[in-house]
Amino acid sequence: MSLLNRRDALRALLCEREKMIVVAGLGSSAYDLASCGNEPLDFPLWGAMGGAAMVGLGIALAQPEYKVLVVTGDGEMLMGLGSLATIAAQRPSNLRIVVMDNERFGETGQQHTHTAVCTDLAAVAAGCGFQHVRTIRQAGELEALRVDLHALNDLLLAVVKVSPEELPRALPPRDGAYLTHRLRSALLGAEPALEA
Amino acid sequence: MRITDESLAASPSIHSQQHVQEWAEGVYELFKAHNVELISFVPDGGHKRLIACCQSDPALSTVALTTEEEGIALAAGAFLGGKRSALLMQSSGVGNCINMLSLPRVCNMPFLVLVTMRGEWGEFNPWQVPMGQGTPVILEASGVIVYRADSVEEVCPTVEAAILLAFQSRRSVAVLLSQKLIGAKNFMGGDK
Numbered sequence: 001m002s003l004l005n006r007r008d009a010l011r012a013l014l015c016e017r018e019k020m021i022v023v024a025g026l027g028s029s030a031y032d033l034a035s036c037g038n039e040p041l042d043f044p045l046w047g048a049m050g051g052a053a054m055v056g057l058g059i060a061l062a063q064p065e066y067k068v069l070v071v072t073g074d075g076e077m078l079m080g081l082g083s084l085a086t087i088a089a090q091r092p093s094n095l096r097i098v099v100m101d102n103e104r105f106g107e108t109g110q111q112h113t114h115t116a117v118c119t120d121l122a123a124v125a126a127g128c129g130f131q132h133v134r135t136i137r138q139a140g141e142l143e144a145l146r147v148d149l150h151a152l153n154d155l156l157l158a159v160v161k162v163s164p165e166e167l168p169r170a171l172p173p174r175d176g177a178y179l180t181h182r183l184r185s186a187l188l189g190a191e192p193a194l195e196a
Numbered sequence: 197m198r199i200t201d202e203s204l205a206a207s208p209s210i211h212s213q214q215h216v217q218e219w220a221e222g223v224y225e226l227f228k229a230h231n232v233e234l235i236s237f238v239p240d241g242g243h244k245r246l247i248a249c250c251q252s253d254p255a256l257s258t259v260a261l262t263t264e265e266e267g268i269a270l271a272a273g274a275f276l277g278g279k280r281s282a283l284l285m286q287s288s289g290v291g292n293c294i295n296m297l298s299l300p301r302v303c304n305m306p307f308l309v310l311v312t313m314r315g316e317w318g319e320f321n322p323w324q325v326p327m328g329q330g331t332p333v334i335l336e337a338s339g340v341i342v343y344r345a346d347s348v349e350e351v352c353p354t355v356e357a358a359i360l361l362a363f364q365s366r367r368s369v370a371v372l373l374s375q376k377l378i379g380a381k382n383f384m385g386g387d388k
């Protein structure tokens with residue numbers, strides 16, 4: 001059985017995305033999101049490692065009418081493991097976390113992460129109190145996840161086991177102020193986005 | 197005044213303000229007046245009354261964190277979604293925040309943090325001293341504007357100025373609530 005291609009998997013999950021906000025962790029997850037287009041409701045990170053899920057929590061609490069998807073890698077999620085406990089305790093019904101788990105630190109030379117050795121991030125999330133966790137290894141399981149990203153009215157974490165192959169870089173904008181204003185304008189309107 | 201073991205023992209006032217925190221309601225009222233609606237914290241005894249005030253108000257969201265830097269990413273997300281937030285923590289957590297402080301800085305976002313100080317005024321625990329002494333310089337080196345309140349009278353004006361600066365000018369602003377204000381933690385007296 002061959003491992004999933006991470007970009008094909010993300011593209012499948014973002015099919016008929018509608019008004020879903022997507023936060024992407026730094027590195028491959030941000031490049032994957034850029035490869036799917038460059039949307040106003042995208043918020044790709046270029047730093048703040050370990051913070052992607054918490055950025056998603058902040059948006060989810062501030063905008064309960066929107067679904068918020070955090071897409072990140074296993075290395076980024078491992079750096080923010082505590083945030084899974086923080087998020088589970090809040091249990092925002094509109095937040096979803098998808099960890100594209102290639103078992104590697106892909107930006108730095110493909111060193112094995114802890115998930116390559118022993119750590120099961122879905123089990124960690126379940127242990128933190130997530131009621132809905134799953135691990136996906138086959139393309140045929142992606143559609144059910146895609147449906148749940150929209151239809152489930154509860155917090156969800158899915159680990160998608162993906163191939164560690166290095167893909168061509170697709171770079172999102174790097175200007176944080178631009179990305180911030182773009183998302184706020186889409187959510188709040190052009191003029192309110194200028195206020196704090 | 198030089199603090200010695202003798203002056204500590206002879207000066208019960210050095211611990212006298214612990215757990216009184218009469219400034220807490222004033223800070224809570226400032227949060228309400230300025231629409232600061234999301235309060236995250238890694239608890240500290242010095243924030244006990246303020247945390248309780250915020251938790252008793254169903255109009256505020258409160259988020260307990262496992263580590264302080266989570267609160268910076270949370271504040272960034274809240275701002276992206278149009279909500280104002282504040283982070284409450286102790287000086288020992290400042291070092292945990294350094295890299296995450298790049299997020300509000302690079303993204304031109306407001307960030308407000310109230311830091312109760314340890315390791316400075318009659319500190320009993322030597323393990324608190326390095327981070328307490330490093331707190332102002334580390335925050336400033338990370339791009340945070342640092343205010344400080346040493347007396348009860350200074351707390352509310354200082355917090356209000358910090359709120360205005362953070363949200364109107366979109367800067368990271370810390371208010372250090374000094375250990376003189378909070379009261380030196382008195383292990384010998386059995387305080388928690």
